[in-house]
Amino acid sequence: MKKYKNIVVGCGLAGAVMANKLANELNETVLVVDRKNHLAGTCYDYKNEYGITVHKYGPHIFRTNSKEIWQFLSQYTQWYPFMHKVLGVVDGIEIPIPFNLNSLRKVFPTQLANTLENKLIQTFGFNKKIPILELRRTEDKDLQFLAEYIYNKVFLGYTLKQWDYTPEQLDPSVTGSVPVYISRDDRYFQEKYQAIPRLGYTKMFENMLNHPLIEVKLETDFLNIKETVAWERLIYTGPIEEFFGYKYGKLPYRSLDIKIETFDTDKFQNAPVVNYPENYDFTRIAEYKYFLNEKSDKTTLSFEYPENFEVGKNDRIYPILNEANQAIYNRYAADAQKMPNTYFIGRLGAYRYYDMNRTIANAFETFNIIKNKR
Ligand SMILES: Cc1cc2nc3c(=O)[nH]c(=O)nc-3n(C[C@H](O)[C@H](O)[C@H](O)COP(=O)(O)OP(=O)(O)OC[C@H]3O[C@@H](n4cnc5c(N)ncnc54)[C@H](O)[C@@H]3O)c2cc1C
Structure with missing residues (x-):
């Protein structure tokens, strides 16, 4: 041996x-x-x-x-230094994800956006990250309206597709990892070093x-x-x-069926990753040429369809x-x-x-x- x-x-x-x-x-x-x-x-x-x-x-x-x-x-x-940005299609409009003050201005009329922005900053402070489940517990009527809007339009559909559970049924760390961000920073991450291997x-x-x-x-x-x-x-x-x-016993996981497709077009979407909380059965589309700024007259995308993990059928993912x-x-x-x-x-x-x-x-x-x- x-x-x-x-x-x-x-x-x-x-x-x-x-x-x-x-x-x-x-x-x-x-x-x-x-x-x-x-x-x-x-x-x-x-x-x-x-x-x-x-x-x-x-x-x-x-x-x-x-x-x-x-x-x-x-x-x-x-x-290759790379600051990731994600958009989400909400009511047919592309908004920054995590939901932030710029997202707010994209979905609401100016006067309402002003009121909500001021209340958010007064209640939680600027540059603060608030888990959606915490925002939903607020007592202010306007912020309650905002919280319900974000919960229903950004979190609920995505979470149901991704996990087959509502946000409340999951460990709070799951929805907490994509908080509402009281900021104008459209980046998905704030870490000091962000990059892709060249x-x-x-x-x-x-x-x-x-x-x-x-x-x-x-x-x-x-x-x-x-x-x-x-x-x-x-x-x-x-x-x-x-x-x-x-x-x-088994440890349950969610898995992903990832469909990779190449389209005969130079560019497909306006960000490297676009989330679809409300539409379709896939959660998001990634467009790979963004990551290393690769030039091609075609573009390759992945569509992520969450599904349950089963031994022998797919991989353990989440x-x-x-x-x-x-x-x-x-x-x-x-x-x-x-x-x-x-x-x-x-x-x-x-x-x-x-x-x-x-x-x-x-x-x-x-x-x-x-x-x-x-
Ligand atoms: C869709 C997706 C997107 C992600 N995006 C990001 C991101 O943007 N940024 C980020 O920081 N992280 C991201 N991650 C997380 C990242 O993939 C993980 O942190 C990392 O890959 C974990 O590495 P690992 O070695 O623990 O696991 P794995 O990469 O899963 O490696 C485990 C390996 O063990 C092998 N193995 C298992 N059992 C056996 C066995 N019995 N014999 C031989 N081999 C075996 C498997 O084949 C596998 O290759 C993402 C993950 C997923 C699923």
Whole structure:
């Protein structure tokens, strides 16, 4: 039986960062396995025949406030500075998302917009982010009217499509992650560093894993090879419930059916991502040429149709966070804690919606624990 110092399961962001640090900083050998036929997990991208870089699993914009994380990735890619903007079609009008003071002026007549803007600023202050569920609790009649408008037109339809639940049925962090923003800042994110890898995410992963101590095996499911290999340390970035044979039950996820289509036109929409809370069955359309300012006489789009996750049918995308599911996860996590030299990390190991920044922070934290144990 072949023995490895480290086996890292999953070649997504969590696995790639861990493998990189184990090899570079601890000088240890690492076998990385992934059951997919490509690197980069959910961040995977490729350049299509029209010269447009497409994000296979949906649009990815990197952002962080951490200089450490920014500098770490910057060793493996040059960046295309990119401040993301999202529009939403509400009553047939394109408005900035998250809903902000500019959105307000687009949907309401000037006098009403003035009243609502003044009341928002007086009640909550300027440059404040207010979760929609909090805005709905306000006692002022005008702000109640505004809150109902935003709730019904921007949140309700989108949330029902995305989750098949109303905002109230979900953990408050879900709707809280896209708050109402009392500001004129139309950007989707406010982090200090925001960018897309100039040569794509997949190239950045290739560079991160290009180390003589790192061996990568694709199309290799750890669950199928685990009886044939031995290891001193296991880093598992796959689904924690699958590792434990679902002994406490399944952990529910939403999935996405992403349809990628190329249209014979130079430009399709007015922003890289346009949300459709009210119309259609898809939630949003991404137009990929925006992300690296790529020139082509065609344009490639993705349409996202949310659906339930089913083993064998589609991928686990968004964990459905509520008390019952968290309780199931906690039982798996307690078992995981008892396993020596085994670490469950990443979005599937932790059953969390982690953006890239949080995924890397999670890998860094785990790496530091390993390093300090030696
Ligand atoms: C639609 C969408 C849009 C997103 N947009 C953004 C964004 O704009 N900005 C941002 O910061 N973040 C974004 N994210 C989040 C980002 O994708 C994640 O933070 C990141 O990809 C998580 O990396 P990971 O390694 O934890 O998981 P993954 O990328 O899922 O990697 C896990 C890997 O493990 C492999 N695996 C699982 N089980 C096994 C097994 N038994 N054997 C072998 N291999 C296995 C899987 O095949 C997979 O490749 C987005 C996510 C989605 C879904």
